[in-house]
Amino acid sequence: MIEDKNPKRTPLSELGEFKLIEHLTKHFEITQTSTIKSIGDDAAVLDHGDKQIVVSTDLLVEGVHFDLSYVPLKHLGYKAVMVNLSDIYAMNATATQVTISIAVSNRFPLEALEELYEGITTAAKLYNIDVVGGDTTSATSGLIISVTAIGEVKKDKVVLRSGAKPNDLLVVTGDIGGAYMGLQVLEREKEVFKVNPNSQPDLSMYTYIIERQLKPEARKDIIELLEKLAVTPTSMIDISDGLSSEVIHLCKQSKVGVDVYENKIPLDPQVISTCEEFNIDSTTIALNGGEDYELLMTVSQDDFPKIKGNPNLTVIGYITEEERGMHLVTRAEEKIPIIAKGWNALNNQS
């Protein structure tokens, strides 16, 4: 009925996810004194006494964010929690609680939901968080999981996306591109399975990248490491949509430019070999593949001695003045502009 009564129709795909959120939320005014940071960071920041509360929420939709033909439900439950904890850690906060809401069609038996909750329980135990609420309801089709994560951080330790300064170091944790290449392998096996259901794929050479896709770990350890090293990043974001998209977020919100060095981007050997096998450029994957849930941060040059040589932290570039723009410095020492082609749930759908 909506279709009939509204003469103007703008397809959602015209805007993309970020512009859509921006467009829809621009009218929200902040009136509560306890709201320190609202929409536009990894999590909202609320002021309560000497600590600040951070809140983040994510929705995972079957057929959009996951494909149950190769994602075990246990892993899905685990990942749904990780995706949200990652946002909390990206604020330099400690995650403390989550709420989980699930809408499920009656195609799923109870045993399927038990598997899903097993993954959620495992995640909660390992990451020391409490599941404090939620809602379970039916859906007309598919499975939808909505998670809200809550964390806390001391007032002077909260890290926003907007604090990067010229000359800061751009630092990434772990290695990137693995989750995307794991997805490519799983998608290929699904196609093979369709043609020949008896095929027994040998996935042993892809274990790392498949695990990166199916069972990502949020970097709680990095927040603990940063505290131990006495380093407070000047800005931070988690890598859910791909490096280039996150670099752009940091720079735009900090009003700075950046030079990212292609030869510094950390790639696992399995990502490189699988990219060769699939005949894809590994830098393209590192820049645009999503779902690695590593952290991207900027660190003052003064802190370089503290992070130097740490295997968890790789310096991949330098923050510049805004007017210098955002560039990738290639292995051939060419400077090319960084453009977001990040994983975009709204454009991925036809």
Next chain:
Amino acid sequence: MIEDKNPKRTPLSELGEFKLIEHLTKHFEITQTSTIKSIGDDAAVLDHGDKQIVVSTDLLVEGVHFDLSYVPLKHLGYKAVMVNLSDIYAMNATATQVTISIAVSNRFPLEALEELYEGITTAAKLYNIDVVGGDTTSATSGLIISVTAIGEVKKDKVVLRSGAKPNDLLVVTGDIGGAYMGLQVLEREKEVFKVNPNSQPDLSMYTYIIERQLKPEARKDIIELLEKLAVTPTSMIDISDGLSSEVIHLCKQSKVGVDVYENKIPLDPQVISTCEEFNIDSTTIALNGGEDYELLMTVSQDDFPKIKGNPNLTVIGYITEEERGMHLVTRAEEKIPIIAKGWNALNNQS
């Protein structure tokens, strides 16, 4: 694929919503010292300094919780916020922030989402809350809205479901049954419209109950009233699933019994007349119809002088010892056991 690999299949409808949540969440352990109250109340309670934070979350699914053939999107956005604020007020807390996540199929143009957000914005303004985050993503079908509301309350003012004591008064706000009867009228008009799309229904005699269904108001005013009257209820819950279901929740969690007096249940004249028209017993509707978002509370007899005669608060019964059981005292002074037939999203689905 889940269907194939799992030999045991228990249909979700066998359990119902409450048992399902209980079953799935029983393994969650609480490890955070800041978690005061977890799953099992209207909202979770988290300890932060001199105030406590309350968090509640709800998922609304098209085709399960709403039918867009007669629910305007603006009203839907408003209602999605109300449903969650109601849970916060049921803790005797002040709602301060919400996060909104939306999964939407590309059947919806941008203008539809704008309407939805207009309702959300209106609710936020009127109830003085901030929209601090969310997620917008695509869905393979339909529209799903997930809202998490956050509130705060002084430590000594938080009201749980579990505090009712024998001899307390059972008190309900406003009047009940209206939202359900409004839905019946709307459903009937939808059927008429299917047969004759040119019919121009006269709904003027149903304005109150239709508004109760389409645009419910969470009882923020009651929380303010209770503060003004210096009354802290001993227990409280919001009426989302129907009076009988909520009475049972309060009594079970407080380990008490109750006598509810049929002739005291507040009904609007429009509910009574529409029940007569539909040939349904109005007490059945009051007990089992849902979505009124009134508050049900227990109040110490000592506080009776403070609430006596207040048009917003109606005493409908008395709390008894647990072994006395839960009963409705009919107009004929018969005592019949209260059984939950509440609105149940999982059973409603075929």
